[in-house]
Amino acid sequence: MNGISSSPxxxxxxxxxxxxxxxxxxxFQTGRRKHPIMNVMAEGLTENDxxxxxxxxxxxxxxxxxxxGGNQFAMDIFTRGDMTRNILPCQSCHGEAGKGKSSPAETRPVIGGQHRxxxxxxxxxxxxxxxxxxxNGVMNIIAKSLNDTEIDSLSNYISGL
Ligand code: HEC
Structure with missing residues (x-):
């Protein structure tokens, strides 16, 4: 086990x-995030676990x-966003190459290199x-502006980072 899951x-x-x-x-414990397996797996874990x-x-x-995964469309959205459609640059929160950022106020996860x-x-x-x-529902707001093709392009691009 090295944190690289084999299932995509x-x-x-x-x-x-x-x-x-x-x-x-x-x-997962409180049900704020739902997943049939993870809700059960997380159930019995203590704070120390x-x-x-x-x-x-x-x-x-x-x-x-x-x-x-390189493609121009996704790179533009990732680095510059599209303010006409409420899409903030992914990079402004998820950092260069999607390496994320952690501060006491909020942690933005690593997404670069994640499974497509x-x-x-x-x-x-x-x-x-x-x-x-x-x-504040930030990811819901951003994703609502993306169509299927754009989601595919972004997923390809980000998984390659
Ligand atoms: C304003 C900040 C912000 C911007 C801009 C942003 N994100 Fe996020 N994103 C977050 C935060 C915060 C989370 C973690 C949410 C949580 O706590 O579950 C997140 C979570 C995610 C996740 C889930 C990661 C995981 O491992 O579960 C994905 C995928 C993601 N963002 C993709 C994107 C993409 C693609 C864009 C650009 C189109 C983007 N984000 C723009 C703040 C942002």
Whole structure:
């Protein structure tokens, strides 16, 4: 186990911020984030378990893509956004190459190098509201402006970073 999941529907956690992993596990515990397996898995975990699990994954070398997802459209959205459609640049929060940022106020997860399929599923779920645990609904607002083709392009691009 090195935090690189072999199933593309489950996220890589290698090098993910510990604070982000803890938050997600707590969201699975309370049902704020829904997933048939994760809600059950997270149920019995104590505060100490959460911290240990998160520290373990965070200590692995950060996930990285193979650089094959490049496309101009996604790169523009990622680096510059599209203010005419309420899309803030992904990079402004998720950092250069999607390496994320952590501050006491809020942690923006690592997304660069994440599985393409997982990314696509998250963006679709943010868009249709099935996932709604981001602070102030920010990811729901952003994803609502993206169509299927754009979600695919972004997922390809980001997974390659
Ligand atoms: C204003 C800040 C902000 C911007 C801009 C932003 N995000 Fe996010 N994003 C977040 C935060 C905060 C989270 C974590 C939400 C949570 O706590 O569950 C997140 C979560 C995600 C996740 C889920 C990651 C995971 O491992 O579960 C994906 C995928 C994602 N963002 C993609 C994008 C893409 C693509 C863009 C650009 C189109 C973007 N984000 C723009 C703040 C932002």
């Amino acid at each position: 529907s489950f996220p890589k956690l290698a090098g993910q911020y510990a604070e982000y992993i803890v938050k997600q596990l707590k969201d 959460l911290a240990d699990i998160a520290a373990y994954f965070a200590s692995n070398p950060t996930m990285q893509g193979d650089g094959t 399929i997982y990314l696509r599923e998250q963006l679709r779920n943010w868009r249709n509201g099935a996932r709604n645990n981001s602070p």
